[in-house]
Amino acid sequence: MSNIGSKRLFSSATCLSNKYAKYVPNSGVYPKGYKVGALSSGVKKNNALDLSLIVSESSASAAAVFTTNKFKAAPVQVSSKVLKENSAGINSIVINSGCANAVTGVKGLKDANEIVDTVDGIVSPNSEKQSTLCMSTGVIGQNLQMDKIIPNLSKLYNEHLGNDHNAWLNCAKGIMTTDTFPKLVSKEINVNNTKYTIAGLSKGAGMICPNMATLLGFFVTDAPIESKALQSILKYAVDRSFNCISVDGDMSTNDTIAALANGAAGGKLITEATTDSYEAIRHEITSFAQTLSQLVVRDGEGATKFVTINVKDALSYDDAHKVAKTISNSPLVKTALYGKDANWGRILCAIGYSDVEVNTNKTNVSFVPTDGSKELELLVNGEPQNVDEERASEILELEDLEILVELGTGGGQAASFWTCDLTHEYVTINGDYRS
Amino acid sequence: MSNIGSKRLFSSATCLSNKYAKYVPNSGVYPKGYKVGALSSGVKKNNALDLSLIVSESSASAAAVFTTNKFKAAPVQVSSKVLKENSAGINSIVINSGCANAVTGVKGLKDANEIVDTVDGIVSPNSEKQSTLCMSTGVIGQNLQMDKIIPNLSKLYNEHLGNDHNAWLNCAKGIMTTDTFPKLVSKEINVNNTKYTIAGLSKGAGMICPNMATLLGFFVTDAPIESKALQSILKYAVDRSFNCISVDGDMSTNDTIAALANGAAGGKLITEATTDSYEAIRHEITSFAQTLSQLVVRDGEGATKFVTINVKDALSYDDAHKVAKTISNSPLVKTALYGKDANWGRILCAIGYSDVEVNTNKTNVSFVPTDGSKELELLVNGEPQNVDEERASEILELEDLEILVELGTGGGQAASFWTCDLTHEYVTINGDYRS
Incomplete structure (x- = not known):
């Protein structure tokens, strides 16, 4: 049997095949009021980036769509709870790759909560509620290497964040598992004569070792969107993008698409009642989500078409x-x-x-x-x-x-x-x- | 690209690989009152058997479960109509392989009816209603080669039918398409101290060229089962056998499982009301159907397990x-x-x-x-x-x-x-x- 599988496993983003290079942008436009980045915590081999952080400089509206798999990974359960209690006041999203923290029982929940609390302590020590969403992707059935993750969180925050193209690209690389290229898209959008910017990262679409917990996607915008409106926009967009892609039809324990909107670009708050701007930005985000989700199909395991x-x-x-x-x-x-x-x-x-x-x-x-x-x-x-x-x-x-x-x-x-x-x-x- | 696909297509049953030989019986016990057989009409290459006939010497109860695919092949539509009008008086089942007569419009329906009427004219010229079920399996989107099928039907009836093991094996070979071995099972069963015999043939499980219309299965018994009871028994059995197998999850335009019960072995008529014998024979037929359906999985395209x-x-x-x-x-x-x-x-x-x-x-x-x-x-x-x-x-x-x-x-x-x-x-x- 050939060795392609293990080669693909946790591939480093540094050696891109020519085939995929055209899907990785050389530059981008990024939303205001965010700092992002990644580092290598040592979970993945060869110093590959495996810990990513997205921080909003002010509290942001947040929304997410989670896997409907009955075996929900610990970070899915924890982030779901954080979002339920504080969807108008999220400050960070932290993502580790290499271990999915899935089918890990009580210890898994404790670990996910500890990561949230640690990031909260660094980024928003004054927040009364948990204000970090955490995600994991990688091997199922193994516990997180907390000794590698926890000590690196403040280093990541203090030394590795930025808002330039490289910071965003690193952030996208840090969430890769079997992906052969980082998936990053950014775009300036115009809603009722106000300019906003949106950036997105995703990872797909393969399960190995023993099972990759698979699909993650993040949208980040500087538009001012009320959290309830953001949730209905995200649901609409995901139904027409990430729910419309197939590599092999399997759905993992960790699949999550999340969105942040911090309003840093100014403008009038968008709610479900502001029909014109609501529908305009929903249209833009849906189209953007389609672009981002299509990259997952392009990188489908073994795909040639x-x-x-x-x-x-x-x-x-x-x-x-x-x-x-x-x-x-x-x-x-x-x-x-x-x-x-x-x-x-x-x-x-x-x-x-x-x-x-x-x-x-x-x-x-x-x-x-x-x-x-x-x-x-x-x-x-x-x-x-x-x-x-x-x-x-x-x-x-x-x-x-x-x-x-x-x-x-x-x-x-x-x-x-x-x-x-x-x-x-x-x-x-x-x-x-x-x- | 390798040539295995086309080699498998319409393979002749004469060159069995050792791997599968163990699944082809060398002898069997066959129900009373049936004559079966097959011949080569010239539709398939290399003189492979491609036209099979099952005849009950007296009119039999009949039942069938058909594909739920919206694009139902002509023989499915015609057999469904025949069964609706005459489920207590079926005399024959005729099956051609090599062409599925699917997506063939008005001409396809005319051809299927002509085959039914021709077999009726040979086997049961005095029957007032159509009393033949017809099935086709093979390529979709092509018309039947009626010039090869029609003239061979009386030859098949007069010269190629029997009730010995070879006749049954030929009948099973005549319905093969991409199958690598003929699927034939027979068994003596005991229902309330009466001995009956049941035989079954099936073919699976592949779609090529441009699309094999795929799964056929036939049960034939000499037990006396009323047609309504036979239909409910067949439905129960298929739900627990042919509906419980997967090669690739695709369902074709022609999938059909049919049953005949002619009562030639004597005994009291089995109806839904004769609870003990009904449940006993349903149990036997279900178990038998599982054995037959499992052969389709064994012969799944490329399967090693x-x-x-x-x-x-x-x-x-x-x-x-x-x-x-x-x-x-x-x-x-x-x-x-x-x-x-x-x-x-x-x-x-x-x-x-x-x-x-x-x-x-x-x-x-x-x-x-x-x-x-x-x-x-x-x-x-x-x-x-x-x-x-x-x-x-x-x-x-x-x-x-x-x-x-x-x-x-x-x-x-x-x-x-x-x-x-x-x-x-x-x-x-x-x-x-x-x-």
Whole structure:
């Protein structure tokens, strides 16, 4: 068996393959009023960054969406409690990588609370309530190496934080596990003629050793958003981004997406009642979340293709989402994409068993080339087309591909999903023994 | 890319690998009052058998469970209609392999009806209603080669039918597509001191070219079972057998399990009201269906392992079934099994996202060796155990493996599922281009 799995495990971000280098920005625009950074605490090998901190200079509104897995890791339980009690007054997010602090019982909860309290003591000693969210990612079933983490927290705060591009990039590197590149996006957005900035980091999408607790994502903005509004915006955005990606369909014990909004850029407070600005910033954050989540798919274990599944003309958004998700998770569709096979039969099959209303005599399936050239119709009104195999091969040679499905219900509702192919390397990475 | 995929496609049953030979019986006991057989109509290459016929000498009760895929193949639509109108008077089942007659519109329905009417004309010219069930399996989106099928039906009936072992084995070979061995089981059963015989054939579990429409299974018995009772027995049995197996979780346009009971062995008619004999034969047929369905998993594309997932102590059967199914379909669990990795984290994760009630502090997970030696505990009361990796390796070297999960709810309900591993060969077979 090849060794790719263990090589990928806790890879250092310093040796990027050319393939992925284009997804790592050389510069960015970052929100006001934050300091971020990372250091190597010694949990990961080779001095890789493994402890990241995001600090807001003033208390921020916070929101989060957590895994629905029944086996919730300790940091998920603790952060959930902190957020419930203090969603309007969060000062920091601390993330360690290399150990997920999951399935660790009472000791795990104690450790997560100690990290929160330690960071609070350093960053916001006067806060009456816990005001730090903590996250962990890495191996399940092992306790945190507290002797390495706790003493390094004040060093991290005092010596490693900044607001420049390198500080943000380090912060993104510090949360990587099996990722092959750090995932960082930043953007200036305009909401009702006020300029705000938003930055995001994420990590995905692999589980090894014995199980990587997997998906983390963080949004940080200097817009002034009330915490209840931030929670509903985050839920909306995640439903249309991180809940619309598939590498292998597994959901971990630690999956968490969190957001901070500190209002450092000024402007009028955005609430659910300020409809225009609420919807405008929700739109921006959703689009931003899609960009960030798509990077996780690009870095999917063994992936060679990035595939957008667009489902249109469903009776409802939920129906469209369900069909798109079913296609995205089908091993047969994913292996066909790997094999560059214009296999509409497998796509149709997945539509058919996704258990939503379909007009089988009005269903269309086509490949939409991402180079802007004409789409290739595979099925029109439920009838197989004579597929030009040469043209299909041209389209399937592209790294990026779109599959367009129209369900013909007359309902007009649409959803998108992003997936990757299922490859020999995926099996090698995940079939590899843990040692 | 390797050529394994196309080699497997429509493989001839004549060259069995040693690995699978042990699953093909050399003899059997077969029900009274049936004649079965197959011939090569020329649809498949190399004179492989591709047209099978099962004839009951007297009209039989019939029942069937069909795919719930929205894109139902023409033979599924036609057989469903025949069964609705005449479930007490079925005389034949005809099955062609090599072409699924799926996504073939009006022409497909016409062809399926013509096959039914032709067989009726040969077998039961005096029947007032259609009395033949037809099934197809093979490529989706192509029309049947009616010029090869229709002229061969009377030849098949007149020259190729019998009730000996070879006739039954040929019948099983004639429905194969990507299967590497014919799946045939037979058994004598005892119901309330009356002896009956039951035989079954099935084919699985792969989709290629562009999409194999996949799973077929047939039970034939000489017991006297009223058709309504046969339908409820079949539904019960399939829920606990064919609905409890996973190769890749995809469901095709043609999946069908059908049963005939002609009463040729005599005895008192079994109905839902004859509680003792009804429950006794339901138990026998369920157990038989499990044996038959497990052969499909053994022949799963690229599979190297046969894994029983036993889930116990759930709040309900449905909950236990859902957990077992989620574990069985997890690509991460399946690749770990391939890698012989005692990866309880992935199993736990799958339990956690299967969305059923679990007592996380009372959950147990262990490997039960199939050689009868002591089980290996991985998780006890939600706590990871120090796993003896050498012992784990020993167990994981076995071809057959059982994973035991206890959910600790106090509900005491259980379910089993049968799955295989996800291997490089699976990706090769399904990623291979259709040519």
